Amino acid sequence: MHRLLYALAAGLLGAGIVHIAVLLMLPEFSERDAWSRLGPDSDIYAVHRIDGGPAAEVLRGFEDPLFYVSACRFDLEDGFAHIKAPGGAPFWSASVYGRNGRNLYSFNDRTATNGALDFVVVTPAQMIDIRKELPPALVSSVFVEADIGQGIAVVRTFVPDRTWADKAAALHSGMTCRQEQ
Amino acid sequence: MIRTVLLTALAVSIAILGGAGSVWYALSAQRGIGAVSIGAWTAYPDLGGPQADPYSRARVARDGVLTLGRAEGVAFVASEDSSGERLRGECAYTVVGSLPPARLWTLHAADGEMRLLKPALPHETEIHAQSALRLPGGGVSVTVGAKPQPGNWIATSGTGPMTIVLTLYDTPLLGGTGLADAVLPQVIRGACDA
Numbered sequence: 072m073h074r075l076l077y078a079l080a081a082g083l084l085g086a087g088i089v090h091i092a093v094l095l096m097l098p099e100f101s102e103r104d105a106w107s108r109l110g111p112d113s114d115i116y117a118v119h120r121i122d123g124g125p126a127a128e129v130l131r132g133f134e135d136p137l138f139y140v141s142a143c144r145f146d147l148e149d150g151f152a153h154i155k156a157p158g159g160a161p162f163w164s165a166s167v168y169g170r171n172g173r174n175l176y177s178f179n180d181r182t183a184t185n186g187a188l189d190f191v192v193v194t195p196a197q198m199i200d201i202r203k204e205l206p207p208a209l210v211s212s213v214f215v216e217a218d219i220g221q222g223i224a225v226v227r228t229f230v231p232d233r234t235w236a237d238k239a240a241a242l243h244s245g246m247t248c249r250q251e252q
Numbered sequence: 253m254i255r256t257v258l259l260t261a262l263a264v265s266i267a268i269l270g271g272a273g274s275v276w277y278a279l280s281a282q283r284g285i286g287a288v289s290i291g292a293w294t295a296y297p298d299l300g301g302p303q304a305d306p307y308s309r310a311r312v313a314r315d316g317v318l319t320l321g322r323a324e325g326v327a328f329v330a331s332e333d334s335s336g337e338r339l340r341g342e343c344a345y346t347v348v349g350s351l352p353p354a355r356l357w358t359l360h361a362a363d364g365e366m367r368l369l370k371p372a373l374p375h376e377t378e379i380h381a382q383s384a385l386r387l388p389g390g391g392v393s394v395t396v397g398a399k400p401q402p403g404n405w406i407a408t409s410g411t412g413p414m415t416i417v418l419t420l421y422d423t424p425l426l427g428g429t430g431l432a433d434a435v436l437p438q439v440i441r442g443a444c445d446a
Binding site for chain 1: 255256259260262263264265266267268269270271272274275278300301302304306307309310312313314315316317318319320321322323324325327329355356358360365366367368377378380382383417419421422
């Protein structure tokens with residue numbers, strides 16, 4: 072009887088250890104993370120609309136039928152990422168995520184110069200280089216400093232009704248995501 | 253000897269099944285760790301953020317979702333009405349009350365798995381701050397159901413578990429500690445199809 076109780080106690084203690092181990096290892100070993108679900112690795116720097124279609128699974132719980140959403144994956148290894156889109160929207164917001172899907176920084180149209188959608192993601196080291204001489208093309212860009220290698224940038228624009236649909240679609244189809252030096 | 257082996261096997265199986273099962277349970281619970289519950293509504297403001305707890309991180313990794321950032325907004329999900337009954341697609345609901353300060357809010361319905369509903373007819377399936385009719389005093393009253401209703405109405409379809417999602421965009425609630433004190437609308441059940 073004592074040995075059975077002892078085995079139960081050991082099992083519960085072990086369950087606690089397994090619980091903590093599984094919890095901490097899940098983010099490292101998950102193969103269904105947002106990065107992998109956005110497409111193959113070769114597809115990096117491509118801009119994709121992710122609302123509506125099958126890719127909307129990465130927005131589950133945060134998908135809003137009144138928003139158009141585009142995502143672009145980037146790699147800061149050889150240069151910074153510059154994301155730009157023409158036109159505007161009554162409301163838009165952008166988020167920068169790390170490779171693991173963690174939301175590192177977000178901002179909205181109130182932060183941007185004249186509401187223009189134009190931002191760059193830089194590492195702290197690249198930021199120092201850019202500060203020495205700000206390229207004219209980046210004068211009105213929002214700078215997002217993130218100490219990451221690979222990451223994901225997501226832009227969401229509000230589409231109040233169908234009359235805005237064309238303008239919003241043009242914003243997303245004209246969105247560029249480039250690696251720059 | 254055989255008893256020792258059996259007891260060891262028992263301890264190991266309790267450890268593995270209990271440990272994995274408890275993680276699964278903690279991550280699947282609607283009102284899990286890191287949740288902010290206000291009335292019928294639940295939100296995970298820190299889910300996926302830099303200050304997220306290990307449970308939120310594991311949830312983000314398991315679901316592979318791109319969460320809303322703090323400057324973007326916060327999504328409140330109701331899976332139960334204000335009296336604690338589960339929301340069902342067969343019933344009509346009224347979301348009534350005042351809304352917290354935000355530049356923009358939107359309201360839509362989703363199924364039990366948080367996928368958007370696709371009604372058969374091209375009815376509006378969502379409503380937002382600029383399209384909703386207001387009550388005197390600034391509140392709103394929105395009917396959520398399959399049958400058309402006067403006033404603010406959003407169409408649902410299907411049967412079974414349903415959720416209503418209220419998203420507040422660019423809200424000062426996320427800047428400080430104001431989220432827990434926010435007042436959100438009531439979700440009141442109306443008529444149901446048998």
